[in-house]
Amino acid sequence: MTDSTPRKMDGAEKSAIMMLALGADEAAEVMKFMGPREVQKLGAAMATMKGVPAGDLERVLIEFMAEASKNTDIGVDTDSYIRDVLTKALGDDKAAGLITRILGARDESGIESLKWMDGQTVADLIRSEHPQIVATILVHLERDHACEVLGYFAERLRNDVVLRIATLDGVQPSALRELNDVLTKLLTGNENMKKKPMGGVRTAAEILNFMSSEYEGSVMDHLRQYDEKMAQDIMDEMFVFDNIIDIDNRGIQTILREVQSDTLIIALKGTSEELREKFFRNMSQRAAEMMREDLDAKGPVRLSEVEGNQKEILTIVRRLADEGQIVIGGKGDDQFV
Secondary structure (H helix, E strand, O other): OOOOOOOOOOHHHHHHHHHHHHOHHHHHHHHOOOOHHHHHHHHHHHHOOOOOOHHHHHHHHHHHHHHHHHHOOOOOOOOHHHHHHHHHHHOHHHHHHHHHHHHOOOOOOHHHHHOOOOHHHHHHHHOOOOHHHHHHHHOOOOHHHHHHHHOOOOHHHHHHHHHHHHOOOOEOHHHHHHHHHHHOOOOOOOOOOOOEOOOOHHHHHHHHOOOOHHHHHHHHHHHHHHOHHHHHHHHHHOOOHHHHHHOOHHHHHHHHHHOOHHHHHHHOOOOOHHHHHHHHHOOOHHHHHHHHHHHHHOOOOOHHHHHHHHHHHHHHHHHHHHOOOOOOOOOOOOOOO
8 A cells, every 4th residue: 555545444433533523512413413322432433543634534524525415314312431432532621511512411310321331331230130120121222232231141141131032022110110229210100101112022133133143043042942933033033144135226225325345345255146246236337346356355354353244234224224214124126006
């Protein structure tokens, strides 16, 4: 690589540069619309930056302007985790104002606090609770966050908790009050409220989608011993990376606009030629040729890295499906009447 060749930056680094360029007030306004996990990732990227070269800043701003002209929407929903990160990134004075603006109007009690903690901290806090309580807590977290927490449990507890998530059909207000005793304060309710529809086969499947193959196999064996049909129902609900081949071409093009090229290259290592071609056919000829060359030139990659990049793309796929931008499950060819 020559000195004139722009260095590669991932999405988190570009976003961090953009936030630092905006300044504390404007960055706070943007981050209010992010979820806890997004703020954690962005804050961590900001913390690693000691200075931003002018060329990098110019590239990020140009790319941002190009993307913004297409119709970029920022997600909705917005603790102590990012306080240290932002202080290291911006200094005491700037960080103080930014933290106040981001966290000022947000409820920091109960599970809302857990959403801002890393997986190991949450696991350490709740591992001694009854598995049913643990399951009830995890269904309130983002699916990848819940999976991270499960990874810090012993195998027996992990299997038991996923089974309870799969068989959970709702949360009674009385159960929520028990969580209040465990976590300070979670939610308010009264005896006349109907139970909240949480848990079940779909939730268990969504959490398992983020789990490593080693843990997933153990959990599925445990579920099959309990209820073969339920285990199969969970498998049917799971959407894995190879299932992307069932998404229609328009959906693939939508996904490609959201995924970094470096992430896709690693994710495609070890996949079928058919799935690779599905992506290539939905790129420009030049982009497809470059992607093939990069794949051929890429040396051996650790399986854990491949799985990690695939799960990152699956997170994007599920978000796009939830937003109605793509259809998953092989239903992309349904006709409208």
